[in-house]
Amino acid sequence: MKKDDGIDKKDKIDLTGSSVVERSLTINGLKQKTEKETAMKNITKRGEDYSQWYQDVIANADLAEHSVVRGCMVIKPYGYAIWEKIVAILDSMLKEMGVKNAYFPIFIPESFLEREKKHVKGFSPELAVVTHGGGKKLEEPLVVRPTSETIIYESFSRWIRSYRDLPFVINQWANVVRWEMRPRLFLRTSEFLWQEGHSAHASLQEAEEYALKILNEVYVKFAHDFMAMPVYTGQKSEGEKFAGAFRTFCIESLMQDGKSLQAGTSHNLSDNFSKSFDVSFLDQDGQRKNIFQTSWGVSTRLIGGLIMTHSDDKGLVLPPKLAPVQVVIIPIRVTDQAAIEVAKSVVKQLAGFSVETDLRDYLRPGEKYYEWEKKGIPVRIEIGPKDMENRAVVLVRRDTGAKESCAISQIPQRVEEILQDMQSSLFAAALKRREESNKIVDSWQDFEQALKQGGYVFTHWCGDESCEADIKQKTKAVSRFMPFDAREEHGDHLCINCGKKTVYKKRWAFALAY
């Protein structure tokens, strides 16, 4: 990149408005790439172009950007602050359940993956492979972990000895790599951050219970109570389950465009891996037995879910419990010492909240409102000269846009009320949207039609992998889950696609998906 290009590039950017800057980047003559910088661009309306809206929300809130390394993302400070909140809460929930953290190598010998046949088949197309290290070609290539079952269970085979060691549960916060040809920020990136938990149990039944416990007591609770994102829980089909799992359970949530997002999974691995990695224990009866395992994870994809569940045409909307900044204070006149003093006293009053005061003197109040609105700050406090005469301020709530005058003495109470109401309103709105778009169908015509309209489509299905592939080819949709809480229906049921009699009493949920 020539120096002149750099100067041009920067000077073209219009700090106030909607210009799109074309960026041209040459990496040592090897690659030529053109990217649009969308920062500070206006936000496309959801109804016009949902995919562009999503990108615009991210760019305007300054959450993340595509990296020059294809498929990878850069998580910018404000986006990372949301991830830190997610990590802190999930980590403490897991620790309360007795889960301990550990750290395993990022590299996995290729041969390790190959020990579990379905596992290697599932992950092979997505691998990044290190062939050279320390200036030499490696004897055996190393794979950058796409997930860590194999490298972790090799350790388990040495660590777990007797029934006294069970259940054995660890978790790892780490980066993983799954090569992605069509990256989308937070949703699909070649590198992403996640937690992956792994447990070992004495029986299949205990593994099943633990996989469900994590799903219900950690993932569902976190999605509902913190993300304000209603999720369905259910079991994945044979075709959609984790490569190497006995059963995969999931939480799935409906996004505003009617597509489903798989937000977290928990797998009962049975003894599939323990047989391959010789993870066994000496039981109380003196017998050596294979252990039964689970693994479960959520990732930076949750941020994508958060964005698409709550945000609107003005930009990001964050549930108060995950907002890095819950309240922003904007004195209308930053040169007015009295207003600054009021701002300081409000900050003190709001000690239990995360608060920022915007004292920048080179932006007009309206520009500041616009900026913080796009960042999804739940409550804005405006301190104007007239308000101050009445010992009051103006509170503006992000999701509804509602403005109210509030006596300075009442601020902590009102802020608390607004944040609580916003947290529950966001959940209620998302739940209502999902419920209203749910459809129950029994004919192929209705099924196709319903899928096009968006939302979950509940129908009877045979569960066969080949039938699912056929449905996908015809509709782009796959089964999302067999819902746990669905009621069983009496009588015989025929598959919506192939017409075969199904073995299930419950309907499956189908949807277009991320």
Added chain:
Amino acid sequence: MKKDDGIDKKDKIDLTGSSVVERSLTINGLKQKTEKETAMKNITKRGEDYSQWYQDVIANADLAEHSVVRGCMVIKPYGYAIWEKIVAILDSMLKEMGVKNAYFPIFIPESFLEREKKHVKGFSPELAVVTHGGGKKLEEPLVVRPTSETIIYESFSRWIRSYRDLPFVINQWANVVRWEMRPRLFLRTSEFLWQEGHSAHASLQEAEEYALKILNEVYVKFAHDFMAMPVYTGQKSEGEKFAGAFRTFCIESLMQDGKSLQAGTSHNLSDNFSKSFDVSFLDQDGQRKNIFQTSWGVSTRLIGGLIMTHSDDKGLVLPPKLAPVQVVIIPIRVTDQAAIEVAKSVVKQLAGFSVETDLRDYLRPGEKYYEWEKKGIPVRIEIGPKDMENRAVVLVRRDTGAKESCAISQIPQRVEEILQDMQSSLFAAALKRREESNKIVDSWQDFEQALKQGGYVFTHWCGDESCEADIKQKTKAVSRFMPFDAREEHGDHLCINCGKKTVYKKRWAFALAY
């Protein structure tokens, strides 16, 4: 690995004693490897074999182990809990200074490294290189980050626009890879965990001040106040500075074997990288100028320093402020309900501390004492039948081994006193050891002799890279730093090795090093 081998391996382990288990591992017929499992082995004395002592302390405290992936380590839950404490404290110190976290891709295009000539030269021999991704050979190989200056500054070149954006400071908690042929747990591993901070400033002077501020207000403070590890601060020689830096500052600490450990570094990068990556800003005077940068980091190596600063022949010793468990309560008779009740009430009394109660019924009290001692728990509380008659318990302090009877009502106060005293005693002992081993020399004979005895050797030196290489070849030692707090000496000084007149008024510190 055949299943039978697995059974044999595990059954050979003697849970109570000192057996060493030979482990034979075949990775899909490609590699054959034999490793000694040292868990539960007795601890070699420092005086007999320091290197073996270090490994034994780690194995017996269950902190970490070598991975099957050459050069990488597995950080086990107890070792990782120490790292989590380090991260939590350092992260809050950095946040108090206004530093924000972000996340950048693990992969760096090879050509990025090449843009800064000294940088690429310094890191080339240590790189792990990804040549294949998603089943295809990559157009341009990707390097697994050994450090992230280049990939981060490419982002800076787009993010930083005007003087209003400066100083711009971000930090990243991440894994990095530097190929290591002779790995040592925590001290030198091919993959390690660290934080790397990066800042951009309007002038060289501001960059210098910021690099020193991080060193003094974060790294020194953390080492002294939390790790109880006395450190010297100083500047690195031209030969020892960071590849690409203008100046490198460091904290260095003396280990118990008389060797120096570089525990953290902070670099003034001047505009070396900003010129290569076109990171510039529009100044108040309307001129576009290159920024001046700093970068700084500490890593899981700190855990190695922690171990070697305080531990003894009985195993790990942890400063109370970094101990994941500060107090362990051991009822002598786990079947005695009265003792259990006392233990519960003590846990409640010690609500502000991190406490564990050991109620395992298959270990004798002595075995438990031994185990927790090796894990470095600062205070052990024994609840015996006789103590209970007197409404008392026995407190045992890990570093001194001192035992005392303590009335149950006095436990919180005494525990607090002991922990505080232990924290400051550990620091004082390490400082005393360092000061007593310091040597000031002015002849080559004394210099060689002093280096052999261990500790820092202060001498006049010319500072030339070639002279330093010569010294290293003769003595295995290199310069560690030019101490900030050393006094200047009047008159002319001759280099201890080459005899040339030096340009420095201060003496350099030399030592054997990790």
